[in-house]
Amino acid sequence: MRPSSARLLNILVPVKRAVDYAVKIRVNPQQTGIDLNVKHSMNPFDEIAVEEAVRIRERLAKDGSLEPVTITALTIGPAKSVETLRTALAMGADSAIHVEIPESAPAPEPLGVAKAIRALIDKQEQVDIVILGKQSIDDDLGQTGQMLAGLLNWGQATFASKIDLDLGQKTALVTREIDGGHEQVRVKFPLIVTTDLQPRYASLPNIMKAKKKPVRKFKPEDLGVSLEPQMETVKVTEPPKRVGGTKVESVDELVEKLKAAGFTAV
Amino acid sequence: MLPRRTIVLCRSFLRRTYASASAPHTLIFLEHRQGVLESGSLSALTAASQLGGRVTGLVVGSSEHVPTVVESVKRLKGLTRLLHSTSDLYAQQLPETLAPLLEKLVSGLEYTHVVSTPSSLAKSLLPRVAAKLDVPSVSEITSLDHDVGSSSTTFTRPIYAGNAISTVRLSASIPVKFFTVRATNFEPASMEDSQDIEVTAVDPVEVTDSTTEHISTQLAKSDRPDLSVAGRVVSGGRPLKNAETFAATLYPLADVLGAAVGASRAAVDAGYTDNSLQVGQTGKVVAPELYIAIGISGAIQHLAGMKDSKMIVAVNKDPDAPIFQVADVGLVADLYEAVPQIIEKLKQ
Numbered sequence: 350m351r352p353s354s355a356r357l358l359n360i361l362v363p364v365k366r367a368v369d370y371a372v373k374i375r376v377n378p379q380q381t382g383i384d385l386n387v388k389h390s391m392n393p394f395d396e397i398a399v400e401e402a403v404r405i406r407e408r409l410a411k412d413g414s415l416e417p418v419t420i421t422a423l424t425i426g427p428a429k430s431v432e433t434l435r436t437a438l439a440m441g442a443d444s445a446i447h448v449e450i451p452e453s454a455p456a457p458e459p460l461g462v463a464k465a466i467r468a469l470i471d472k473q474e475q476v477d478i479v480i481l482g483k484q485s486i487d488d489d490l491g492q493t494g495q496m497l498a499g500l501l502n503w504g505q506a507t508f509a510s511k512i513d514l515d516l517g518q519k520t521a522l523v524t525r526e527i528d529g530g531h532e533q534v535r536v537k538f539p540l541i542v543t544t545d546l547q548p549r550y551a552s553l554p555n556i557m558k559a560k561k562k563p564v565r566k567f568k569p570e571d572l573g574v575s576l577e578p579q580m581e582t583v584k585v586t587e588p589p590k591r592v593g594g595t596k597v598e599s600v601d602e603l604v605e606k607l608k609a610a611g612f613t614a615v
Numbered sequence: 616m617l618p619r620r621t622i623v624l625c626r627s628f629l630r631r632t633y634a635s636a637s638a639p640h641t642l643i644f645l646e647h648r649q650g651v652l653e654s655g656s657l658s659a660l661t662a663a664s665q666l667g668g669r670v671t672g673l674v675v676g677s678s679e680h681v682p683t684v685v686e687s688v689k690r691l692k693g694l695t696r697l698l699h700s701t702s703d704l705y706a707q708q709l710p711e712t713l714a715p716l717l718e719k720l721v722s723g724l725e726y727t728h729v730v731s732t733p734s735s736l737a738k739s740l741l742p743r744v745a746a747k748l749d750v751p752s753v754s755e756i757t758s759l760d761h762d763v764g765s766s767s768t769t770f771t772r773p774i775y776a777g778n779a780i781s782t783v784r785l786s787a788s789i790p791v792k793f794f795t796v797r798a799t800n801f802e803p804a805s806m807e808d809s810q811d812i813e814v815t816a817v818d819p820v821e822v823t824d825s826t827t828e829h830i831s832t833q834l835a836k837s838d839r840p841d842l843s844v845a846g847r848v849v850s851g852g853r854p855l856k857n858a859e860t861f862a863a864t865l866y867p868l869a870d871v872l873g874a875a876v877g878a879s880r881a882a883v884d885a886g887y888t889d890n891s892l893q894v895g896q897t898g899k900v901v902a903p904e905l906y907i908a909i910g911i912s913g914a915i916q917h918l919a920g921m922k923d924s925k926m927i928v929a930v931n932k933d934p935d936a937p938i939f940q941v942a943d944v945g946l947v948a949d950l951y952e953a954v955p956q957i958i959e960k961l962k963q
Contacts, residue, residue, distance in 0.1 A: 370916065373915065374775045376779050460751050487775055489755070489772075489773065489774055489776070491742075495741075505739065505743065508739075526890045530833045531891075532832040534828065534830060535827070536828075580785060585782070586780045587780070588780050591941045593927060593941040593943050596946070600960060602946075603930075604957055606944045607928065608961075610905070610926055612905050614872065
């Protein structure tokens with residue numbers, strides 16, 4: 350781990366390799382999961398998390414702050430997940446940690462992931478902010494950040510759309526997307542943020558540079574955590590198909606169908 | 616050896632009998648906003664009742680709002696007991712201050728299940744508490760089945776933006792089963808006139824030196840129905856150009872139908888409207904009687920939030936847009952020409 354220094358603002362960004370958002374997924378014939386022989390990429394919300402960490406560093410540089418920011422990307426997954434770490438490094442992360450699990454191992458659940466991240470934080474001297482995506486687009490559980498905050502007893506700001514740091518006070522003013530609008534909360538360091546923001550794309554020179562940045566490897570046993578799922582997946586099935594696909598020729602016909610179904614002006 | 620083995624078997628049998636004797640007891644986190652019960656909580660209550668045991672409600676908030684909520688909630692069908700906790704601390708509902716209370720209630724192991732609607736608050740709170748109790752949490756379930764004999768609960772839930780349905784089982788080894796309920800899959804619980812249930816005040820759990828402070832809240836004000844409960848929804852996508860044309864095109868149609876307004880992620884990202892109106896995998900999931908998609912191509916992430924609507928109507932210039940594969944009524948047309956005509960003809 351990096352040497353500890355009071356002058357460092359340390360940001361940890363856990364990322365996940367997931368089936369690319371544009372892929373139309375297919376359930377496998379054994380009904381045990383989906384066909385994973387498809388394009389994978391970084392979970393989109395994690396891209397946003399990496400991007401926000403990089404923006405925080407850029408904003409602090411602009412403000413003339415001498416506070417150096419280190420950004421560590423972290424992933425838990427099979428060997429191929431290192432690609433996802435390279436993407437994070439190309440986007441601007443300084444170093445990466447890979448907790449490697451066998452290709453055949455079942456996908457870890459949020460609680461296992463949160464425990465592994467906690468164990469890594471315990472090993473590392475200082476983490477001020479953990480920024481995660483608000484959910485992964487494969488299991489759609491949306492829990493890891495909150496579970497980590499619970500395990501560490503840290504403050505949490507979920508569904509963040511804006512983060513302003515006050516390094517003097519060691520607090521973050523975070524705008525959160527909530528049902529029906531948004532709210533601001535002030536959270537003390539160290540804290541957990543889950544994001545809902547805009548990413549940018551890695552340029553080729555940065556992708557090349559990323560290949561030289563360090564990736565440290567761990568196994569779950571090194572961290573003393575089990576990534577065995579607690580939820581037993583009984584089966585995975587196709588959703589019921591919707592019978593749609595009827596087109597009409599004109600607005601008249603459309604409104605006729607609406608009225609026939611009982612939808613009239615109120 | 617043999618007798619001893621018999622004894623061991625007997626013991627494990629007894630233990631199992633004991634486990635099966637305990638019927639489920641569910642704690643439901645009933646959510647309200649400024650004293651008004653969230654409608655999703657009613658669907659969560661229906662799901663909780665389906666577990667087949669007792670259901671205890673929990674209402675938390677300031678002294679200004681809790682009494683009102685308690686009055687309406689105690690008449691809810693399916694509730695067997697109601698707990699409420701009042702504190703200035705709970706006036707702004709932060710996961711950091713609510714978690715210790717929930718943790719205290721649940722760690723007594725009286726409850727076998729903890730449930731709520733997947734609101735932004737509950738999604739922030741439940742996993743935090745589950746982790747402290749070292750148990751998993753199941754998000755946005757669409758059906759459930761509890762087996763009293765084995766004390767296991769089986770849930771179904773959509774994964775991969777609703778393109779697959781996962782069936783998962785939480786066994787007896789997980790003493791408290793946390794889950795949130797997708798409101799569109801469960802009828803809301805009804806009110807009963809005469810119901811006399813036990814209502815108990817619970818002491819708040821003081822949180823000193825909280826990590827988190829609420830600063831301000833801004834809610835988008837609208838006279839239109841709330842998106843998540845509306846019977847009719849009119850949604851717009853990227854071709855609506857900007858916030859002005861989005862409003863000028865969609866609002867009159869929504870108003871003539873008495874519908875709520877929704878949006879695709881593209882429309883939200885482009886700044887046409889508030890994030891809270893986003894329909895899809897990472898926004899709201901709706902299943903109204905009527906869903907009208909205007910200028911929405913129908914990306915899988917959007918379909919995840921609306922494909923259970925009873926009737927889907929789509930207006931799009933591109934005849935190959937995926938939205939037409941799910942639409943009951945599709946019209947290939949320029950939305951700027953078609954929408955004003957639809958409004959005109961609906962009024963006739």
